[in-house]
Structure formats: structure tokens, C-alpha cells
Amino acid sequence: MSVLITNGRIVTASDDFVGDIYIEGEKITAIGKHLNVMADETIDATGQLIMPGGIDPHVHLDMPFMGTFSSDSYETGTRAALFGGTTTVIDFILQKQGHSLQAALDEWNGRATGNAVGDYSFHMAVTDFNDKTRPEIKTMVEQHGITSFKTFMAYKGALMIDDRQMTALMQEVRRHGGLVTVHATNGDMIDYLIARHREEGKLSPRYHYLSQPEVTEAEATGRFAAISHYTGCPGYVVHLTCEGALNAVRNATTRNQHVWVETCIQYLLLDASRYGEDFEGAKWVMSPPLREKKDQATLWAGINQGVVNVVATDHCPFRWEQKLLGKDDFSKIPNGHPAIEHRMELLYSEGVRKGRIGLNKYVELTSTNPAKIFGLFPRKGTLSPGSDADIILLDPNRQHTLTATTHHMNVDYSAYEGWQLTGKIQTVLLRGKVAIRDGECKIARGYGQFIRRGRHTGLS
Numbered sequence: 001m002s003v004l005i006t007n008g009r010i011v012t013a014s015d016d017f018v019g020d021i022y023i024e025g026e027k028i029t030a031i032g033k034h035l036n037v038m039a040d041e042t043i044d045a046t047g048q049l050i051m052p053g054g055i056d057p058h059v060h061l062d063m064p065f066m067g068t069f070s071s072d073s074y075e076t077g078t079r080a081a082l083f084g085g086t087t088t089v090i091d092f093i094l095q096k097q098g099h100s101l102q103a104a105l106d107e108w109n110g111r112a113t114g115n116a117v118g119d120y121s122f123h124m125a126v127t128d129f130n131d132k133t134r135p136e137i138k139t140m141v142e143q144h145g146i147t148s149f150k151t152f153m154a155y156k157g158a159l160m161i162d163d164r165q166m167t168a169l170m171q172e173v174r175r176h177g178g179l180v181t182v183h184a185t186n187g188d189m190i191d192y193l194i195a196r197h198r199e200e201g202k203l204s205p206r207y208h209y210l211s212q213p214e215v216t217e218a219e220a221t222g223r224f225a226a227i228s229h230y231t232g233c234p235g236y237v238v239h240l241t242c243e244g245a246l247n248a249v250r251n252a253t254t255r256n257q258h259v260w261v262e263t264c265i266q267y268l269l270l271d272a273s274r275y276g277e278d279f280e281g282a283k284w285v286m287s288p289p290l291r292e293k294k295d296q297a298t299l300w301a302g303i304n305q306g307v308v309n310v311v312a313t314d315h316c317p318f319r320w321e322q323k324l325l326g327k328d329d330f331s332k333i334p335n336g337h338p339a340i341e342h343r344m345e346l347l348y349s350e351g352v353r354k355g356r357i358g359l360n361k362y363v364e365l366t367s368t369n370p371a372k373i374f375g376l377f378p379r380k381g382t383l384s385p386g387s388d389a390d391i392i393l394l395d396p397n398r399q400h401t402l403t404a405t406t407h408h409m410n411v412d413y414s415a416y417e418g419w420q421l422t423g424k425i426q427t428v429l430l431r432g433k434v435a436i437r438d439g440e441c442k443i444a445r446g447y448g449q450f451i452r453r454g455r456h457t458g459l460s
């Protein structure tokens with residue numbers, strides 16, 4: 001099967017021109033102007049932007065958490081991602097304490113294999129690093145193509161590791177060319193504040209936010225950066241939200257260190273005013289919580305300074321009945337936010353259209369940088385001969401409204417209900433096959449593939 005896309009504005013992290021793209025099978029084979037080729041299908045992209053499919057390196061599909069599971073499966077979650085222009089996601093496997101990494105991988109493969117509509121890969125979250133776990137790092141990298149390892153500095157007794165384990169893990173991961181990512185918040189301090197608020201009878205969703213002040217993230221981010229510098233292991237901070245944490249990363253540059261930084265679309269666009277005294281604020285209970293408007297300004301500046309490298313989602317949806325598990329106690333509200341479908345359109349409308357970022361930066365943040373940082377490039381994350389034909393066509397002028405009544409995520413509310421956007425994903429190709437067209441999904445469950453990743457090389 002061959003496809004010719006004609007007359008579109010082709011945008012990558014470095015290029016911007018009007019031209020054509022020719023696809024044979026799953027790969028791009030030619031890019032140019034007025035390509036003289038015969039194709040089984042021709043798509044006229046006049047007036048549309050042609051860009052690489054989005055890569056969301058931070059999602060949680062079918063994840064066990066706080067006594068329930070995130071509500072999007074590999075089928076519903078990757079399909080919703082495709083509707084929003086994201087063709088590849090990287091999910092987090094969670095090792096159970098006392099169990100092996102292989103057992104965790106087997107569990108997640110059981111959920112994902114044969115069920116994904118879009119392509120996917122895995123990070124391995126290490127929650128119990130010991131002498132038995134150590135040799136599994138090499139196995140994950142060399143045999144399974146899992147080259148990034150997640151750590152938590154919070155959630156004691158379930159996911160959190162201490163600094164001793166963090167140091168030892170980083171030393172081992174560095175030996176095998178991997179990358180360590182981190183949920184950087186001070187778990188001990190947060191646990192203390194949660195307990196204090198509960199003792200005082202302060203139980204509304206607002207106290208979720210007040211239990212995780214900026215200092216908890218800033219301190220942990222600085223500590224993680226210091227351990228990364230000492231071990232020489234590349235470090236990546238997930239879902240960074242605030243000025244204090246970003247300044248900790250900026251401080252690390254004074255010792256010639258680079259720490260990769262991801263923020264999420266919600267931290268750029270939403271703020272802590274969503275947390276009122278009523279339970280409606282549970283829709284935005286996530287960790288870290290939404291911050292202040294000054295933090296939004298810091299994150300947009302960090303993007304344009306090159307300090308913030310990736311915009312992801314931390315997509316971890318829960319239906320309203322699941323959120324109600326915490327109706328009498330904020331600490332029992334499942335933490336998570338649905339955004340896998342809206343990241344690309346939100347960032348285009350609120351970022352590019354409003355002059356906060358340029359088109360090339362947009363592609364960097366949503367596709368090329370995550371592909372490079374996580375060992376997917378140049379197979380994914382760019383438009384070039386030999387790359388997978390993961391391509392989106394976006395109408396830059398089409399207006400539409402976000403609402404739970406039309407989105408494809410398996411969640412019965414929207415964190416962006418009623419938002420008016422300009423810029424709409426029209427067509428999506430995944431490995432050369434039309435996946436989304438005219439608001440319909442054209443591929444079935446099981447088309448999505450697990451993607452083995454290479455070792456970390458940075459943005460070179």
C-alpha cells in the first residue's frame with residue numbers, strides 16, 4: 001500500500017515548507033515538492049499542517065492505584081490518543097515491592113499485548129532495588145528495549161525508594177546506557193502535611209493541594225539532580241510544575257549538568273484556583289497538584305529557554321464514581337487527570353496560535369524531543385525517509401469545543417469542558433495506514449505495536 005500526501009505545509013523540529021510526502025508500506029520513502037510518483041491513495045493536504053505524530057512519554061493505562069484502576073485501557077487510551085494526534089505513548093510498568101521487574105513486565109504485557117490501537121512502549125518503575133533486581137536492569141535494556149527507569153520520591157510503603165536505592169539504581173542504569181526518570185516530591189513532608197490536615201478535619205480537595213506545597217517539589221528536584229550529577233546517570237524529571245523546581249534544574253546548569261525536564265499540558269493551562277471547598281475540585285486532584293499563575297509563566301519561559309524539553313500529559317483518568325472514593329477524605333481521591341486526547345490540540349491552540357511558541361518548537365515538545373530522549377529517534381519523532389509514517393494533518397483554522405460528550409477517553413467528565421480551541425487534528429496515519437479520518441477510527445484493536453527503544457543519547 002502506498003500513500004501520497006500532497007500540497008501540505010510540512011513542519012518538523014527544524015523545517016517548514018510546502019511539499020509532498022510519499023509513503024510505501026509503513027515507511028516514508030520520499031519528501032519533496034511536486035513528487036512525480038504513483039500511489040494507491042492520494043491525500044490532498046492543501047491548507048493543512050503536516051507534522052510528525054505526537055509522542056506522549058507519560059501515560060498510565062489500566063494502572064492499579066489507590067484501590068482501583070485507571071479507567072482507560074490500552075484499547076481506549078491509545079485510540080483516544082490517536083484521535084488527538086498522538087501516535088505513540090510510553091506507559092509505566094510498576095514493580096511491586098518484593099517482586100521482580102520481570103514479573104511486572106509480564107503483568108503489563110498481559111494487559112497491553114493485542115489490545116493497543118496505537119503504538120506503545122514502556123518505562124520500568126523500580127520500587128524495590130536490591131541485589132536480585134540489579135541484574136534485571138541489563139536484561140530490560142538489552143532483551144526488552146526498555147531503557148528508562150522510573151523512580152518515586154513519594155508514596156512511602158508502595159512506590160517510594162530512598163536515596164540509597166536511588167544512588168545504586170542510577171549507577172547500574174548508567175552502566176547499561178539507560179536513563180532514570182523521577183517523580184520528584186518530598187514524600188515524608190507530604191505525608192506529614194496530609195496527616196496534619198486530616199487530624200484538623202480539613203478533608204476537601206483543596207487540602208490535597210495544600211499538602212504538596214512548592215517546597216516539596218523544589219527540594220526533591222534539587223536532591224535528584226545532585227544524585228544524578230554524582231552518579232553521572234542521565235536524569236529526567238517528569239511532570240515538573242513550579243518555579244522552585246525549575247530553578248533547581250537551572251541551578252544544576254551552573255555545574256555544567258543537564259537535567260531533562262518534562263511538564264504537562266495541565267500545568268501550562270490550569271491553576272490552583274480549581275481547588276475550591278466543594279468536591280468538584282476532585283476532577284483536578286493529581287500529584288503534583290496544579291500550581292499558581294506565576295508557575296505557568298515560569299514554565300512557558302522555561303520552554304522558550306530550552307530548559308523545559310517535553311510537554312506530556314501524565315494521563316491517568318478515573319471516572320467520577322472512582323473519584324467519589326474520596327468524597328469524605330481528600331487523601332482517598334484517586335490521583336489523576338484525563339488529557340491524552342487533548343494535549344496536541346490544546347498546545348497548538350494555546351501555545352502556537354497565541355504566540356507563546358513557534359511551530360518548530362511545538363514539534364520539538366510533542367514529538368521530536370521525547371523521541372530523542374527516549375531512544376525512538378529517528379524511527380519516530382520526525383518526517384524523513386526511512387522513518388515510520390506516523391503523520392498528522394492539522395487544520396490550523398478549524399474551531400471546535402472540548403467536551404466529555406464527544407471525547408473518546410473512557411472518563412465521564414472533561415478537565416477542559418467547554419474550552420474553545422482553534423486547530424483541529426483532521427487525519428492521522430500510523431505506520432503508513434490511515435488511523436483517523438473525518439472523526440472516525442479506521443484501525444482496530446491490536447494494530448498498535450510494542451516499540452523497543454534504543455539507549456539514551458540525549459538530543460544529539
